[in-house]
Amino acid sequence: MTAPATVPALDTLRAEAISALDAASDLDALLTWERAYLGPKGALTAFLRSLGNLPADQRPEAGRSANALKIELQATFSGRHADVERSAIADRLAAEALDVTLPGRPHPIGTVHPISAMIDELSDIFALMGFRTVYGPEVETGHYNFDLLNIPADHPARDVWDTMIVDTGAGGPEIVLRTHTSPMQARTMETSTPPVRVVVPGRCYRYEAQDSSHEWMVHQLEGLAVDERITMADLKGVLAELARQLFGPTRRIRFRCDFFPFVEPGVDFAVDCAICDGTGCRVCKHTGWLEMGGAGMVHPDVLRGVGYDPERYTGFAFGLGIARMVMMKYGVDDVRAFAAGDLRFLRQFASLTA
Template sequence: MTESFNTLKQKALTELQGVDSAEALESWRVAWLGKKSELTAVLRGLGTLPVEERKAVGAQANVVREELEAALEARESELANAQMSMAGDIDITLPGRPWLAGRLHPVTRIVNEISDIFSSLGFSIVEGPEVELDRYNFDALNIPKEHPARDTMQTFWVDDGAPKEARHTLLRTHTSPMQVRFMEKYKEPPFRIVVPGRVYRYEATDASHLPMFNQVEGLMVDKDVSFADLKGTLYEFARRFFGPNRKVRFRCDFFPFVEPGVEMAIECASCRGAGCRVCGNSGWLEILGAGMVHPNVLKGVGIDPEIYTGFAFGIGVERLPMLRYGVDDIRLFYSNDLRFLRQF
């Protein structure tokens, strides 16, 4: 029996050396190791042998099977290497492809950059809740219920269990509520903070508007703070963010929680002042509203406006990368198109 196993093994190995393709290798496996092969037939017939012979014959058969399986694996590897060498389009000495590394969203990077600029100017970074109370979002910011300014900041009301007309919880329309929250908590000026975060407004979507966007609120309160301090701070921010060559414009504007109020606009990067759909054919794109903190806001948190003054501003974050990179549609930042996002 041992001699028969040796003959079978030698015959199988000799035939294996002549195999030169994956199809032929599979045929060899079926012929010599498959369910109908001679070796499998021997193993199936062990039950008919006497007990004394069964153990010895089974052990020999298993040894032959293991040797043939090892030879099959080695030949399979040889054929694979030979095929790669013949193909000539794979260089096995090249390093492997690295895993793709993630990166921050361009809007997140801009928020971080804005925060870094104001941090270097002495401002602290604070955050606040996105689900806000009506009192902080409107009333404490000098926007009572009958004020027409509420019509410009329609928001998403949250079902807090109260009747619809009496609900007082909403998704904040700006990050300005943190002005009041911060001053209520710390009470004694000086204050110098910026507040980044998402805000929500129930409005139509177009090339420069979304129902959700990011904003960075700024607040400074101290003795003898003037409008010159506000303009100097914002000019310095614009110089650091956009460079010294971008034109900046201040114009009077109205915001209920500041007096006087201004808007700050930057020359449109898409048209360089000529006028396009991004800037509404004006050549300018407003990036923030600002002004001196209204005395009513200071009084509401127990700060004497005769002793302390301050300024506040709110920056629309998405408009900054639009201006810097010449992006003509704000919706591109949130379309999840990696072809666009990987450019930044």
């Protein structure tokens, strides 16, 4: 049997291998190349295995040449592998580079709702007059919502047409959605001793047809002050200060007799219209006055109901419609706008809280 010319065959293998290695441009191609030439089933391994077929005198030189080629190919492969890996990393870094000089993407920031902004403003004003802001439950018992406020079971305000009833109370307490923030009067007094000075902002619910000035859910702010020697003059002073803080230093307020079961005497109170200075305009419906809410001196029965001695303590209470304050201050003419979720409306108030 005639052996193949071994050295020329190895030269061909070398030329092929080097050219294939040059052509391998990524890590996958390099590994394929390694398997094809240096792997257990690769061309060089096959060549080494075939050495046994050579005549004995040619084997040592062919073996040396083949081993030298193996070392050369391994070294070239390692160098090439390192180059490709470096450039792959460089490519990836370039592709994933962050341009820290680019401007950031703006995240839309919400604005504080005008009702919330008004609650904050009112809380601040009352805090300066010594009132603490407290919050109460929106789901309330009839006991706190009505009984302790001198509203007996046969009072028209307890009628289903006004009150959202959660549980009529057969076999347990009557549960309602509070119709006003006034239940916190009793809750606060039950757990404090005079002097008491609190304001209570929060949602209230009435079973009511909606129109531009009525909503079935309204925000109220309740105020209560109880101490020895509190008089109607204190109530007037506090509400006058509120009107001036909200609507300007020259504002005047007006009290007119009104009836609420939990105060005696009771008043409604109004502020002279800041928009027309009391001469009459669309916002004040040409009366020159803007109604702010109801108030009065805490009824002795309410004080007695929470264990206060009405001979020793007196107090005043008031309730403000918060949406109404915003409407009066900013000339909003439809109360439904506050809960309608129209961002164009709400964003007009962004500057109030910026």
